[in-house]
Amino acid sequence: xxxxxxxxxxxxxxxxxxxxxxxxxxxxxxxxxxxxxxxxxxxxxxxxxxxxxxxxxxxxxxxxxxxxxxxxxxxxxxxxxxxxxxxxxxxxxxxxxxxxxxxxxxxxxxxxxxxxxxxxxxxxxxxxxxxxxxxxxxxxxxxx
Numbered sequence: 001x002x003x004x005x006x007x008x009x010x011x012x013x014x015x016x017x018x019x020x021x022x023x024x025x026x027x028x029x030x031x032x033x034x035x036x037x038x039x040x041x042x043x044x045x046x047x048x049x050x051x052x053x054x055x056x057x058x059x060x061x062x063x064x065x066x067x068x069x070x071x072x073x074x075x076x077x078x079x080x081x082x083x084x085x086x087x088x089x090x091x092x093x094x095x096x097x098x099x100x101x102x103x104x105x106x107x108x109x110x111x112x113x114x115x116x117x118x119x120x121x122x123x124x125x126x127x128x129x130x131x132x133x134x135x136x137x138x139x140x141x142x143x144x
C-alpha cells in the first residue's frame with residue numbers, strides 16, 4: 001500500500017512537470033484503498049479533490065472506494081454525503097455504509113439506511129452478521 005502512495009506522489013510530481021502520467025478511473029480506486037488501509041484521511045481527502053477535478057466523482061466504483069476510505073478513517077459524515085449523492089448504488093455501496101454504522105453501534109442509522117433499500121438481498125444482512133447482531137440479521141432476513 002505504501003508503494004501505491006509513493007507512485008501517486010511521483011505521478012503528481014510528473015504532472016506538475018507537464019508529463020502525461022496521472023491517475024485515472026482505474027488507478028484512483030487502488031490509491032483510495034491504500035489511503036483507507038493506512039488510515040491516511042488527509043491524503044484521502046486530497047485524492048478525493050483530485051478525483052473531483054478530473055470529473056470522476058460520479059464514477060460509482062470510485063464513489064464506493066471513497067465511502068470505504070471515509071468509513072475506515074471514521075469520517076462518517078463524508079462517507080454519508082457521498083452515499084447520498086450517488087446516482088447508482090450497488091451492494092457494495094449499501095453494505096459498506098450499513099456495516100460501518102452498525103460497527104459503530106449506530107444501529108438505528110444502519111437500520112434506516114437498510115430500510116430505504118429498494119432491493120434487499122442476502123448480502124444486505126452481512127453488515128449485521130459481521131458485528132454479531134444475529135437477531136437483527138434474522139429479523140431483516142425474515143422481512144425479505
